[in-house]
Amino acid sequence: MDRAQRRRETIAATLTAMGLCAGVWLIEHSPREELPPQPSPEQAALPSEGPTADPGTQAMVPLPPSEPVRVRIPAIEVDAAVMPLGLEEDGSLEVPPQEAANLTGWYEGGATPGTRGTAIVAGHVDSAAGPSVFYGLGSLKKGNTVAVDRADGLTAEFEVHAIEVYDRDAFPDDRVYGPSSRAEIRLITCGGGYSRSDGYLGNVVVYGHLTAITVTPEARPAAAAHPPG
Numbered sequence: 001m002d003r004a005q006r007r008r009e010t011i012a013a014t015l016t017a018m019g020l021c022a023g024v025w026l027i028e029h030s031p032r033e034e035l036p037p038q039p040s041p042e043q044a045a046l047p048s049e050g051p052t053a054d055p056g057t058q059a060m061v062p063l064p065p066s067e068p069v070r071v072r073i074p075a076i077e078v079d080a081a082v083m084p085l086g087l088e089e090d091g092s093l094e095v096p097p098q099e100a101a102n103l104t105g106w107y108e109g110g111a112t113p114g115t116r117g118t119a120i121v122a123g124h125v126d127s128a129a130g131p132s133v134f135y136g137l138g139s140l141k142k143g144n145t146v147a148v149d150r151a152d153g154l155t156a157e158f159e160v161h162a163i164e165v166y167d168r169d170a171f172p173d174d175r176v177y178g179p180s181s182r183a184e185i186r187l188i189t190c191g192g193g194y195s196r197s198d199g200y201l202g203n204v205v206v207y208g209h210l211t212a213i214t215v216t217p218e219a220r221p222a223a224a225a226h227p228p229g
Helices: 003-020 173-177
Strands: 068-073 078-085 103-107 117-122 145-150 154-167 183-195 199-215
Touching: 068 117, 145 183, 154 183, 173 183
Parallel strands: 078 103, 117 183
Antiparallel strands: 068 078, 068 145, 103 117, 145 154, 154 199, 183 199
């Protein structure tokens, strides 16, 4: 087993535990009324395609590495900072602070958004205070845009091509974290039903692929002097 595969399996075995770290808000509310939106079956990848297939779009030339600083998802009014995430001592993925409702985290051991490979961005669905940054993730539709502003002053724009929900005990690590020959992104949060004793029972995963590269409006002049070619 190679190093990259071990890393993916480590993340996959532990990232789904995010479902155990959220849901406090629902203890004081009715889950039937307050559950976050879940993706419909129509938003899943077609069986003949798989989550990385998109024959209608030509793959873009990936960017060089640069850390993400902000993620914007207009369809669900997300405009949030990004912090780097590593692994805990037990091998589990770190998560953003629970009290930081409008903060996402990028797994810094993987690809940076816009580079070749699979970039991972995680966010809480809720906290004790109420909905958090990725509460509306399950309501996204195919064709929606995810924009990631990078430290180099460029913005990588991804088109959503699948939104799926998985049970915690059947999380498809290869499907979610597997390698890609193009620049892709995965947005991950809790979902898949809720139990007062166990918290969220699964995860919502959004799949996207790079479709555009622009200069971030607030970018430094040095970045604007080198627009994407």
